[in-house]
Amino acid sequence: MRTGPGAMLARLQDPIVAVATAPGRGAVGIVRASGRDLSALITAVCGRSLVPRAATYGAFRGDNGEVLDQGLAIHFLAPHSYTGEDVLELQAHGGPVLLQLLLARCLQALPGARLADPGEFTQRAFLNDKLDLAQAEAVADLIDASTEAAARSAGRSLAGVFSAEVQGLSERIVQLRMLVEATLDFPEEEIDFLEKADARGRLDAIEQAVQATLARARQGALLREGLRVVLAGQPNVGKSSLLNALAGAELAIVTPIPGTTRDRISETIQIEGVPLHVIDTAGLRGAHEASDEVERIGIGRSWQAIHEADAVVFLHDLTRRGDPAYEAADAAIAAQLPAGVAVLEVYNKCDAVGAPPALAEGAIALSARTGTGLDALRHALLAQAGWQATADGVFIARARHVDALQRTREHLQLAQAHARQRDAALDLLAEELRQAHDALGEITGAMTADDLLGEIFSRFCIGK
Numbered sequence: 001m002r003t004g005p006g007a008m009l010a011r012l013q014d015p016i017v018a019v020a021t022a023p024g025r026g027a028v029g030i031v032r033a034s035g036r037d038l039s040a041l042i043t044a045v046c047g048r049s050l051v052p053r054a055a056t057y058g059a060f061r062g063d064n065g066e067v068l069d070q071g072l073a074i075h076f077l078a079p080h081s082y083t084g085e086d087v088l089e090l091q092a093h094g095g096p097v098l099l100q101l102l103l104a105r106c107l108q109a110l111p112g113a114r115l116a117d118p119g120e121f122t123q124r125a126f127l128n129d130k131l132d133l134a135q136a137e138a139v140a141d142l143i144d145a146s147t148e149a150a151a152r153s154a155g156r157s158l159a160g161v162f163s164a165e166v167q168g169l170s171e172r173i174v175q176l177r178m179l180v181e182a183t184l185d186f187p188e189e190e191i192d193f194l195e196k197a198d199a200r201g202r203l204d205a206i207e208q209a210v211q212a213t214l215a216r217a218r219q220g221a222l223l224r225e226g227l228r229v230v231l232a233g234q235p236n237v238g239k240s241s242l243l244n245a246l247a248g249a250e251l252a253i254v255t256p257i258p259g260t261t262r263d264r265i266s267e268t269i270q271i272e273g274v275p276l277h278v279i280d281t282a283g284l285r286g287a288h289e290a291s292d293e294v295e296r297i298g299i300g301r302s303w304q305a306i307h308e309a310d311a312v313v314f315l316h317d318l319t320r321r322g323d324p325a326y327e328a329a330d331a332a333i334a335a336q337l338p339a340g341v342a343v344l345e346v347y348n349k350c351d352a353v354g355a356p357p358a359l360a361e362g363a364i365a366l367s368a369r370t371g372t373g374l375d376a377l378r379h380a381l382l383a384q385a386g387w388q389a390t391a392d393g394v395f396i397a398r399a400r401h402v403d404a405l406q407r408t409r410e411h412l413q414l415a416q417a418h419a420r421q422r423d424a425a426l427d428l429l430a431e432e433l434r435q436a437h438d439a440l441g442e443i444t445g446a447m448t449a450d451d452l453l454g455e456i457f458s459r460f461c462i463g464k
Contacts, residue, residue, distance in 0.1 A: 012127065015041075016116035017106045019099050020463035026094030031102045032463060033110060034121055038086040042075060044109035045090065045102075050075040060090060063108060068101050069093055083121055084128025119460025123453070126445060133445030133456070134163045134401065140460050141224055141396045149273025150223040154396040157220070162395040165213055166443050169408075172206050173437045180430045199429075200419050207412040214405040219388060220397035226268065226275030227385040230305045232337075233315035234329055235283025238348040241368035242315060243267060243280040246378075271378045274387050279305050284333050303336070311342045311384045313377070318353045318365070342384050346377060404442045411436035 015035025021028070033041060042050055044063075050056050055074050059067045071092040081087040090102055107113050117123075119140070126136045138157035145151035156162070179197050231239040247267045265280040282298030306312055314334070320326040337343055347359060351367040359365060364380060366373025415432035418425050445453075 011114075012124065015110050015113040016120055016124075017103060017110065017113050018116035018121070018463040019103055020089070020121075021094060021099075022461075023096065025096060029092055029094035029096075029099045030463075031090045031092065031099060031106060032116075032121065033088045033106055033113070034081070034083045034085045034116075034124060035110065035113070036078070036085055038075070038088045038110065041088060041106060041110040041113075042073070045105060046073050052077045053080070055091075060092060060102060060105075062101070062105055068105065069098055079128070079130075082130065083124040084130045085124060116462060117458075118462050119457030119464060122460055122464055123457040126453075132160075132163050133453075134166070134443050135160060136445075137398060137456060138162075138396055139464065141398075143461065143464065145224075145396075146226070146268060146275045147223070147270045147273045149270075149394075150275065150396065153220050153223050153394050156393070157395040157397070161393070162217075162220075162397065162401075163444050165395075166440055169206065169209055169213065170437060170440045170446075172202070172209070173412075173433055173440070176202050176206070177430060177433045177437065180426055180433060184426050184430060200416070203412060203416045203419055207409060207416065210405060210409045210412060214402065214409060216394055217397040217402050217405055218386065219394045221399060221402050222274060222385055222387055223394065224396050224398060226277050227381065228277045228279070228308065228310045229313060229381060230279045230281060230302075230309040230311075231313050231315060232281055232284060232302065232306055232333070234317070234326070234333070237283070237315045237317040238368045239280050239283070239315050240265070242313070242346075242348065242366075243278055245368045245371060245374060246278055271382055272387065274382060274385060276381060276385075279309075281305055306341065307338050309341050311344060311381065312337060313344050313346050313381075316345070316347045318347045318349045318357055321347075321353075321357070344377070344380055344384065401443050404439045407439040408436045411439065 013036070015033060015038070017031065017033045020030040020032040039049075042048075045060050046056070046058055047061055048058070050073055052075050055072045057072055058070065060069050060071060060073075062068050069092045071090060074089045074091070076082070076087040076089075078085045090106075092098060092102055103115075107115070122131070122136050122139050125131045126133060131139070135158055138154050142151060142154035142158055145154050176199065179199070231242055233239055243265065247269055266277060267280075268275050268277050270276065281302035284299060284302055314337070316330060317326070345360065345363040347357065347363060347365045348368055350356065350365040350372060351370050357365055364373055364376050366377055368374075411432045415429050415436065418429040418432065
């Protein structure tokens with residue numbers, strides 16, 4: 001078992017119980033327990049011993065022997081279980097009241113048992129070496145996947161594809177560290193280390209491999225997180241119509257009355273498996289032009305969404321192009337757009353102006369009403385996100401994984417700089433290799449602080 005300081009480990013001796021299925025009514029509901037010895041619980045609830053890893057049909061009994069339900073019980077003996085401890089799963093009918101009765105019965109019948117914290121079953125799987133940290137996170141990512149591509153990528157991470165790649169990189173760095181540190185330990189040996197061990201060539205190859213893994217991790221992070229896209233522009237330029245067109249549904253009210261949209265409307269769509277969180281905002285204009293206090297609040301929230309966006313679709317109305325007042329208002333909006341946010345210039349209502357307009361390079365003309373130009377916008381959004389449609393073998397990843405790989409690459413680049421010097425500073429080279437190795441270890445949990453583990457597993461659902 002992995003060990004480490006901190007309050008996180010203080011309650012790991014307690015048996016834990018939770019409802020493992022989603023809230024609400026269903027055909028089947030599962031109550032799950034995990035602990036060092038569940039024999040007392042099995043006898044109390046099932047009335048008999050169970051054959052390990054075999055589904056046994058029977059009655060689930062209350063504290064007075066009454067039958068609460070009939071269903072399947074499965075006993076997994078340690079260490080051959082999800083958590084590495086004894087695990088009992090009771091598969092009953094999925095009524096919320098019934099599941100709460102079974103939960104209460106398990107807590108009563110199992111000495112010292114308590115309700116599981118969010119993610120505690122998977123946390124114990126990690127601490128008992130059943131999963132590494134990247135695989136444990138992939139469990140939650142598979143549950144939360146919003147697209148088929150995200151689900152498949154999470155499945156690859158859960159199967160260990162990402163972890164194996166990280167482990168392979170780690171082993172190559174360790175081998176190089178051993179050579180460098182051995183040379184440091186025996187300075188009397190006149191060995192031209194850099195030449196004979198081909199340290200520069202090895203470093204270059206490792207750095208290129210890390211770069212390739214980083215590129216796939218960025219794709220995986222995009223599949224998990226998606227892109228936050230805000231539709232912005234003056235009132236009545238067609239933002240709500242564009243949201244409806246992208247979503248393929250009437251989500252937003254569309255009228256010719258300026259200021260119809262008073263608050264943000266969000267919808268998650270997918271383009272080539274990449275989730276895009278599209279936000280329609282209130283039309284932007286000066287506070288003194290707003291019709292009432294509600295619209296002024298909506299405009300304020302629009303600007304907040306713009307500052308939090310990954311990309312802004314700045315929508316213009318082609319039918320009003322050339323109007324001095326309209327152009328001045330667009331210029332005022334453009335001047336206030338945050339510098340760090342990517343902006344796509346999009347011109348709506350091309351169906352109403354006849355000949356195709358001459359636009360600046362990169363700008364897109366479309367019609368939210370007819371659908372003309374929507375594909376061009378979709379492709380532009382994917383390009384802005386950095387998605388590569390030909391990416392193979394993408395595994396799900398998180399922002400912390402990308403950060404760890406970026407730091408690994410930076411340390412390797414510094415190591416390369418030291419290795420290229422005429423009188424290479426082997427101690428500095430060894431230190432950069434150590435830090436690169438530690439950064440990689442953060443991904444799988446070999447080098448992970450307790451507070452990070454608490455943050456990761458607290459985001460899981462209860463029962464998983």
